Amino acid sequence: MGITADSGGVRSVERALAIVELLGEHQALGLEEVHYLTALPKATASRMLATLQEQGWVYRGLSDRRYRLSARCLFGDRQLRFKRQLVERAAPLLLELCERTGLVADLSCFDGERLEVMESAIPQVLRKRYPNNCQIVGQHASLFHSAMGRACLKELAQEEVQRLAAQERAPGDEWLRGLEGDAQKGFGQRTEGYWEYPVRLPFLIRAIALPVRVQGQLAGSIALHWPVDQAPVERVLSLHLNSLAATVGDVQQALN
Structure with missing residues (x-):
């Protein structure tokens, strides 16, 4: 069976994982950088980051407003x-x-x-x-x-x-x-x-x-x-x- 009704959800998961991978590679990124590196529309990137933040996967700095992986994602x-x-x-x-x-x-x-x-x-x-x-x-x-x-x-x-x-x-x-x-x-x-x-x-x-x-x-x-x-x-x-x-x-x- 092909992906039909769930295709939007799968794409969202793929996008979220791509952002998590980028944050792991770059340590900290601002919204503009995530937008550029993922080629996602800025509004989409912002929503994805907000969701990841709400779910505890990323932390956004108070001072520099940059996103970083949260402690739960850091190993080693x-x-x-x-x-x-x-x-x-x-x-x-x-x-x-x-x-x-x-x-x-x-x-x-x-x-x-x-x-x-x-x-x-x-x-x-x-x-x-x-x-x-x-x-x-x-x-x-x-x-x-x-x-x-x-x-x-x-x-x-x-x-x-x-x-x-x-x-x-x-x-x-x-x-x-x-x-x-x-x-x-x-x-x-x-x-x-x-x-x-x-x-x-x-x-x-x-x-x-x-x-x-x-x-x-x-x-x-x-x-x-x-x-x-x-x-x-x-x-x-x-x-x-x-x-x-x-x-x-x-x-x-x-x-x-």
Whole structure:
């Protein structure tokens, strides 16, 4: 028997599998790229991607709006699978945090050597000021100058911190005194006067961060950051540190 009534459904499955295969090959693709590579009409590609997202096969980045295979589709690389799980579980909570505080919320993953920015949620009120913030996703932030890095370092033994400092060539004892201060305060704070990413924003920022632990192990951190002219650190702490801590707790619970 030939394919008759089900032919439309079969074509849809073939198209969906073609998109999944492309995402596996390219890691991340935007709608325009999927449209070009599959030769599907853009509206069709958009519907297919939306369906795959609804069914949990793909994840769409909050910041760069690019599509990636979800953790359930990743096999063989445990670290990559964990990173994807971290992002997927944290993303809706990051969105809630940024809209509740009116500040940018960033998620990082720490692999024991480097700190990778995994996701960034920007509140509606700040979108015009952050047109290129999507560029920080996938970047490695400074462990010793970013709030997210310092939040992680304060959780490590001093010998491990010194080893990482030697690798990053952190100058003098200034970083050690700063980390001791972070430990006493209970959060990581961005080093004023330094830039922590290869990509620069067109204005100065301030940031605070708290570590994220999964099954008792340090997994990364979540930060709030904002333009320096928006508020002093003390005001953000008084208004939003509890919200940041609650979000970290929710992310940890979702992953444990």
